[in-house]
Amino acid sequence: MIKFEKSIIIHRPVEEIWKFLSNVENMPKWDRGVLEAKQTSEGPPGIGSTMQIRRQFLGRQRIAELRVSEYVPNRKMSLQGSLGAITVQTGFTFEPVEGGTRLTQPSEIEIGGWWKWITPILLLMLNRDGGEDMANLKRIMEMPA
Numbered sequence: 201m202i203k204f205e206k207s208i209i210i211h212r213p214v215e216e217i218w219k220f221l222s223n224v225e226n227m228p229k230w231d232r233g234v235l236e237a238k239q240t241s242e243g244p245p246g247i248g249s250t251m252q253i254r255r256q257f258l259g260r261q262r263i264a265e266l267r268v269s270e271y272v273p274n275r276k277m278s279l280q281g282s283l284g285a286i287t288v289q290t291g292f293t294f295e296p297v298e299g300g301t302r303l304t305q306p307s308e309i310e311i312g313g314w315w316k317w318i319t320p321i322l323l324l325m326l327n328r329d330g331g332e333d334m335a336n337l338k339r340i341m342e343m344p345a
Contacts, residue, residue, distance in 0.1 A: 202309045202323060208334045211300040212341045218274045218294055220341065224251045230337040233257060233329060246271045257283070264288075285313030305334065 210217055220226050222245055227237035236254040239245060245268060253264040266281035270291065278291030290307040307330075 202311065203307070204323075204330070205304060205306045206330045206334050207302060207304040208338055209297060209300055209302055210338045210341050214274050214294045214296050214301045217301050217303060217341055218277075221292055221337075222273075222277060224253075227253065230340055231255075231333045232336065233333075235261065240265075251279075255283075286311055303334070303337070305330065 224237045224239050224245070228234045233255045234253055235256055237251060239249060239251050241248070241250040243249075247268055247270065249268040249271075251266045251268075253266060255262055255264060262283055264281055264283040266279045268277065269280050269289070270276055270278035274294055276291065276293050278289065280287070280289045282288070287310045288307065289309075290305060293304045293306070295302040295304070
């Protein structure tokens with residue numbers, strides 16, 4: 201099991217960041233690997249909601265199926281799912297701070313199959329891409345309206 205965490209201060213209120221991130225269809229706007237994201241379950245998002253993410257990964261398009269495992273509006277959202285032999289538990293915590301929001305993304309990844317052989321490369325990619333995605337999110341959220 202690989203664990204890592206990214207955190208960033210975004211100079212916007214918690215409620216605005218929550219509204220943007222809790223809409224899965226916004227994912228391609230800030231996560232550069234995501235080509236398409238949609239909720240696949242009925243009703244509003246919440247615990248048990250499912251989504252499908254089509255992403256570019258190592259030169260190929262892959263489909264990830266995710267399920268919301270925690271959902272506390274304006275506080276915490278957690279997702280779990282798989283992309284082939286890779287399982288992931290990730291999400292966001294939202295913490296009000298002076299002048300904005302501390303957004304933290306803890307992640308746990310289990311790598312199976314032949315992917316284990318390239319774990320060090322995957323870890324470098326995940327750290328780099330995760331940092332760039334958080335910076336994209338900050339840039340988008342802090343743009344003047």
